[in-house]
Amino acid sequence: MKKTMMIMVLILMIICSSGLSFAQNKLSADDLLSKAQNFLASKFNMTFRYPIRVSFVAGVELDKILGDSPYKGGEVGLYKFTGGVNQVYLLKDYNYDLTYGCLCHELTHAWQKENCPNQSLTLKEGLAKWIEYKALYYDRAYTYANQINQYLADPVYGVGYRFIQKLEDKYGEAKVLSVVKGLKDIQ
Ligand SMILES: [Zn+2]
Numbered sequence: 001m002k003k004t005m006m007i008m009v010l011i012l013m014i015i016c017s018s019g020l021s022f023a024q025n026k027l028s029a030d031d032l033l034s035k036a037q038n039f040l041a042s043k044f045n046m047t048f049r050y051p052i053r054v055s056f057v058a059g060v061e062l063d064k065i066l067g068d069s070p071y072k073g074g075e076v077g078l079y080k081f082t083g084g085v086n087q088v089y090l091l092k093d094y095n096y097d098l099t100y101g102c103l104c105h106e107l108t109h110a111w112q113k114e115n116c117p118n119q120s121l122t123l124k125e126g127l128a129k130w131i132e133y134k135a136l137y138y139d140r141a142y143t144y145a146n147q148i149n150q151y152l153a154d155p156v157y158g159v160g161y162r163f164i165q166k167l168e169d170k171y172g173e174a175k176v177l178s179v180v181k182g183l184k185d186i187q
Helices: 003-027 028-044 059-068 096-115 120-137 142-151 157-172 173-181
Strands: 052-059 079-081 084-089
Touching: 028 052, 028 084, 028 096, 028 120, 028 173, 052 059, 052 096, 059 079, 059 084, 079 096, 084 096, 096 120, 120 142, 120 157, 120 173, 157 173
Parallel strands: 052 084
Antiparallel strands: 079 084
């Protein structure tokens, strides 16, 4: 009886520890960044001149960095160009798929900063949301991808996203970035 209990506890401990390391491995900043960069480079030829740093931060921390943003409290990620570095902040311990989608979104802002910095907020967020959708879709996170596609009602993110979708219909997925690069706003 005692021996059986011991074995059960041991099995439980092994399950718990492997579960923990699995979750931590899945959200390693370096792994996630390599995955995102590979996807963006291979699918959209999106590369970066400046180094990229990804930091996982708590929600309170993220709110502090966001300052007076109207999206404060609901944001999962943030991009900042600071000291010659493309810095991405991501909410820690968040859903894996959504974190990956968010990283691709924020990296799009890094690309915009390097390639077409003077665009309207709607155009910037529209492209970033569209890339986020593509990242989720090609990673087979279809439920989350569809959520972006169907329920995006925000006047900035939603309107911008629909505009990019129209460009995709017209020019095709592969040409969207080079077309957007030459624009200032959604008209
Ligand atoms: Zn954004």
